[in-house]
Amino acid sequence: MRTSGRETKPPAVFFVDAAREAKEVSTALRHKSIMVRQFARQIFGTFWMIRIRIHKRQEPLGWGSFLVFTAALAFSLVICGLLLAVQGKPAAGGLLLLFKSAFFSSWAIEDCLIKSVPIFLCSLGVAIAFRLQVWNIGAEGQYALGAVGATWIALLAPGLPAAVLLPLMLLAASVAGGLWGLIPALLKVRMRANEIIVTLMLNYIAILILDYLVYGPWKDPTSFGFPMTREFSTGAVVGMIAGTRLNWGILICVAAGLASWIFLRFTRLGFELQTGGENPRAARYAGLSYSRLVMLVMVLSGMLAGWAGFLEASANLNRLQPSIVVGYGYTAIVVAWLARLNPLYIGIASYLLAGLRVGLETLQLDLQVPAAFGQIMEGLILLTVLAGGFFTRYRLEIRRYG
Amino acid sequence: MNPEVLVPLLAAAVQSGTPILYATLGEILTERSGILNLGVEGIMLVGALAAFLAARLTGSPVVGFLIGGLCGALLAGVHGMVCLGFRGNQVVSGLALTILGTGLANYLGTPFVGKASPGFDAVAVPLLSRVPLLGPILFRHDLLVYASYLVPALLWLYLRYTRWGLALRAVGEYPEAAEASGLRVVGYRWIGVLAGGCLMGFGGAYLSLAYTHLWTNGLTAGRGWIAVALVIFAFWKPWRAMLGAYLFGGVMAFQFRLQATGTHLPSSLLLMLPYALTVAVLVVSSWKGRGDEAPAALGTNIEPPD
DSSP states (O other), rough: OSHHHOOOOHHHHHHHHHHHHHHHHHHHHHHHHHHHHHHHHHHHHGGGGGOOOOOOOOOOOTHHHHHHHHHHEEEEEEEHHHHHHHTTSSSHHHHHHHHHHHHSSHHHHHHHHHHHHHHHHHHHHHHHHHHHTOOOHHHHHHHHHHHHHHHHHHHHHHTOOOHHHHHHHHHHHHHHHHHHHHHHHHHHHHHOHHHHHHHHHHHHHHHHHHHHHHHHTOTTTTTTOOSSSOOGGGGGGBBBBBBSBEEEEEHHHHHHHHHHHHHHSSSSSHHHHHHHOOOOOHHHTTOOOOHHHHHHHHHHHHHHHHHHHHHHIIIISHHHHOGGSSSHHHHHHHHHTTTTOHHHHHHOOEEEEEEEEHHHHHHHHHOOOHHHHHHHHEEEEEHHHHHHHHHHHEEEEEEEEO | HHHHHHHHHHHHEEEEEEHHHHHHHHHHHHHTTTOOOOTTTHHHHHHHHHHHHHHHHHSSSHHHHHHHHHHHHHHHHHHHIIIIIOOOHHHHHHHHHHHHHHHHHHHHHGGGGGGGGOOEEEEEOOTTTTTTTHHHHSSSOOOOHHHHHHHHHHHHHHHHHHHHHHHHHHHHHHHHHHHHTTTOHHHHHHHHHHHHHHHHHHHHHHIIIIIBBBBBBTTTTTTTHHHHHHHHHHTTTTHHHHHHHHHHHHHHHHHHHHHHTOOOOOOHHHHHHHHHHHHHHHHHHHSSSSSSOOTTTTTTTOOOOO
């Protein structure tokens, strides 16, 4: 019986039957392999007698999970060392240099703090979305568009005093970043479009919008053809903290971090965000529509990334140029997951991964290591920590018999 | 449009759609077994570099192509280890794999930027290439394009008419039932991940060996992600993947042609075209789709019994 032109999916029972049929074939093959196995057993002896069974842990692992985390980090560092050796660079020396130049001078510590500001803000936003299991991969684009929004105001009204101009720029960055978060949220809840792909495509589009503006309408006529806007007026630049190279933007980080911690810890909505991720239905019973929650979370997420773009353009570059986009948005995803979406840990992890970038700059200069080495380290660390999570959730029981 | 303009454009669409086709088919195979692999972009890049280096070393593009597939499968194996062995989150693992793969290709490929390698050249199929319209569009390409015509058919036959294909689908739809009837669920998922990764590697290899013949960093330019979106567009069916891949190939070819003719449109706006189209296609197909085309167990891990 065909009710529609489209082919309908067979019921699950069909698969059970079919699977049984496939099994008969594989048993025949297995009989053959038993002979091989008996032969192997005579050679390898007791090695073959070990069976490993996996059990879910009833209680969290506690300090052991820190040990697992360290082991995972060590493992990925070993592989990174090997990769350095592949290109004929000193493996241990290179990694040592990386850490020394990242964390062991006051200049480096300042550098780390400067770089950890945008990573922290993006990561905080990403983490809020991840809590609801909304996979916002779009921090990179939201960051770029936040910078575009802030720059628009800075170019439009350069004469205004800082007390007016800076809040306006922050507002514009929030609107631009928030909008870039809202689009995938709307498409997700209204059209069921997968947010991973939409946010990722919006990254490419946002970066191309930025390119279009700095190569075209916003290009500084006195820049000798370089793609960059005019330098911002003094009113559009976030000031420095006296005696350092840090800007006051770090206060925004502290405020945003504290606010999100309080929000998640002490408010009803924050609590529902945590339960909502694991079970959307629970949030619905608590009188909250899941779609609204998704939109709220994505706008917040985009705004935070937008702020990062604003600070980077205003305080560090003093203008908009393509080099503002350096992958902070992707690093933010790594940070968020390493920090298990906890605001305090995000602070620590963004500082460490900012350190990785700082150390890598020395490595690039001294050992001519390509910049992509940083991506490799980020990817490897995330993969090994993800794999290491297995040991904190499950325990292995090793049985010997025979 | 007159045929003198349309035919070369469609031929270019087939050529630039081929890498996307390989990658999309790889992702379909992987997702049908229940594993979501978001590392396509990274796997394609590694496949592209491996193929390029192997072809340069051995002088044989065929060897290069095979090595590209092998390295794609190897990198997908990392995803398999994390998701099937260590039961990690499939979304995060895939993203990490993209970051890692992009980094690896750029890191190891930096010394070779701008260098050339032996590659595949166009070979017209005798007789068939003389067919008016269809001949020049479909049958005046390189060998890898012809091979890519066969892959959807083989994948379709495998998934639809063989026991093993059925078992793979069962594992992706209803792993508990498959497990209960004695199938090795994890084994079939490994097959999906590795064979899928091999196809993604082929997609990358096509880019470096047939599409450009030389190495540049970031060769894929988001094609891996387009492939992930096309799986949804294709409703996880190999034939529809072909349609989607050539559609995107067409847009990319069209955009290059516009750039080459020197329109007044800025290039950054033109470059946006495939990405904007991806969003549009995704929205339309998710909206129209009933939402149950996806393998029911997609993205879930096999939990051990307590």
